[in-house]
Amino acid sequence: MEPRQAATFARTARDAVAFTVARHQERVAAWARSEPGSWGYLAGQAVLACRKRLGRSLTEPERRVVWDLLWRTLLATRQGGAPSESD
Numbered sequence: 001m002e003p004r005q006a007a008t009f010a011r012t013a014r015d016a017v018a019f020t021v022a023r024h025q026e027r028v029a030a031w032a033r034s035e036p037g038s039w040g041y042l043a044g045q046a047v048l049a050c051r052k053r054l055g056r057s058l059t060e061p062e063r064r065v066v067w068d069l070l071w072r073t074l075l076a077t078r079q080g081g082a083p084s085e086s087d
Contacts, residue, residue, distance in 0.1 A: 016050035046070045
């Protein structure tokens with residue numbers, strides 16, 4: 001992936017994850033309570049949001065990036081902060 005494409009993807013992934021967490025607060029709360037199915041639901045919604053913004057399917061490595069970013073965002077939300085780039 002070229003640097004410009006990588007930067008566009010990274011920005012899009014961050015936006016999609018932020019949108020997913022903001023839109024699905026009830027599922028975020030369920031995830032924090034370790035309710036079954038909450039992670040899978042949020043992971044799927046984040047990938048769908050990213051896919052819609054990019055106008056194409058994500059590659060497997062891209063999906064993994066979205067999942068990782070979502071996981072770090074959820075952990076930071078649970079701890080009362082924002083995810084850092086170094087996490």
